[in-house]
Amino acid sequence: GQQLNQSPQSMFIQEGEDVSMNCTSSSIFNTWLWYKQDPGEGPVLLIALYKAGELTSNGRLTAQFGITRKDSFLNISASIPSDVGIYFCAGQVSDYKLSFGAGTTVTVRA
Amino acid sequence: NAGVTQTPKFQVLKTGQSMTLQCAQDMNHEYMSWYRQDPGMGLRLIHYSVGAGITDQGEVPNGYNVSRSTTEDFPLRLLSAAPSQTSVYFCASSRGKTIYNEQFFGPGTRLTVL
Numbered sequence: 001g002q003q004l005n006q007s008p009q010s011m012f013i014q015e016g017e018d019v020s021m022n023c024t025s026s027s028i029f030n031t032w033l034w035y036k037q038d039p040g041e042g043p044v045l046l047i048a049l050y051k052a053g054e055l056t057s058n059g060r061l062t063a064q065f066g067i068t069r070k071d072s073f074l075n076i077s078a079s080i081p082s083d084v085g086i087y088f089c090a091g092q093v094s095d096y097k098l099s100f101g102a103g104t105t106v107t108v109r110a
Numbered sequence: 111n112a113g114v115t116q117t118p119k120f121q122v123l124k125t126g127q128s129m130t131l132q133c134a135q136d137m138n139h140e141y142m143s144w145y146r147q148d149p150g151m152g153l154r155l156i157h158y159s160v161g162a163g164i165t166d167q168g169e170v171p172n173g174y175n176v177s178r179s180t181t182e183d184f185p186l187r188l189l190s191a192a193p194s195q196t197s198v199y200f201c202a203s204s205r206g207k208t209i210y211n212e213q214f215f216g217p218g219t220r221l222t223v224l
Contacts, residue, residue, distance in 0.1 A: 004152065031209055042114070042200050042215025043153070088152060095207040096141060096160060097168065100152025 006089055006101030012109035013079040021104040022073040023089030031092035032065050032072040037103075038085045046087075047074070076106075084108055111136050114216035116201050122222045123191040131186040131219050133201030141204045141211070142184040146170065146197040147218075153200065159184055191223045 006023045013019050023032070031050055035043035047058050049065035049072060056063055062075045076083055089101040117132045135142065143158035145168075155168030159178040173195060175187040184203075188195060199219045204211040 006152075040217065042202070042217055044215070045212050048212070090152075092209050095209050096143075096158055097155060098153075098208060098213075100154070102150055102152050 004089060004091055004099055004101040006104055008104060009102070010105040010107065012107050013076075013083060014109045015079055015081060017079045018075065018077045019079055019083075019106070020073060020075045021087060022071060023091075023101050024071040025091055025099075026070070027091070028069040029091035029093075030069070032063070033090040033092070033098065034061075034063050034072070034074045035088045035090065036085050037088065043088055081108055113137065114201055114203055114214050116199075116216035116219050118219060119217070120220050122224065123188075124224050125192060127191050129188055129191065131188075131199055131201075131221070133184045133186065133216060134182050135184075135201075135203040135214070136182065137203065137205075137214070138181060139203035139205050139214075140181070141206060141208065141213075142178065143168070143202050143213070144174070144176065144184070144186045145200045145202065146195075147200060148197050156186065156199075188221075191221075193223045195221065196223045197221060 004025050034046045037043045047063040052069050053067050054065040060077045086103040088103045090098040093099050114135045140161045144156040145153040147153050154170050157176040159165045165176050201216040202213040204213045
């Protein structure tokens with residue numbers, strides 16, 4: 001499958017901080033998706049991006065579809081404790097197939 | 111609506127045993143799929159189905175069988191379990207093509223093969 005490189009692999013957040021993560025690919029995608037997975041649960045869709053350059057928000061989350069169509073980033077503003085979890089990017093390979101990044105694990109800094 | 115349900119939640123098998131992971135959805139979704147999630151890797155597609163009676167292979171289909179006799183159910187069969195199949199398995203469904211329709215994931219089945 002197509003390789004998606006997601007970074008950072010993990011991060012620590014302090015309440016109130018803004019955090020950012022990104023995803024890059026050697027292939028072009030027509031759709032980028034961002035998911036969040038809580039412990040013991042399946043991933044849940046946060047944001048879907050359908051056009052190069054598109055900037056979309058969902059509450060405190062903002063994601064952008066890179067202009068080259070080979071990257072995307074996700075920002076979380078004013079972090080809160082419930083933001084912890086694993087965030088995955090995914091690129092649409094075909095009508096029915098997604099390629100997922102390895103995830104960014106977000107943990108609260110003690 | 112219960113959404114996407116998976117059973118069992120946890121399972122331990124010995125090498126060579128067979129078993130079926132169950133997946134059901136009550137949203138009348140046409141598309142269903144199975145993924146596996148391994149540490150440090152993204153979800154990888156095993157098999158998918160675009161409707162009752164239609165299945166196709168994903169990225170990592172070897173060692174797994176599926177069938178789709180009804181819209182609601184999409185079981186995943188491990189024919190002869192191997193330690194390499196130790197993973198967390200997720201079932202997902204969507205109304206149609208995933209390019210346009212959100213996929214809803216089940217809570218997962220954590221499988222250990224000894």
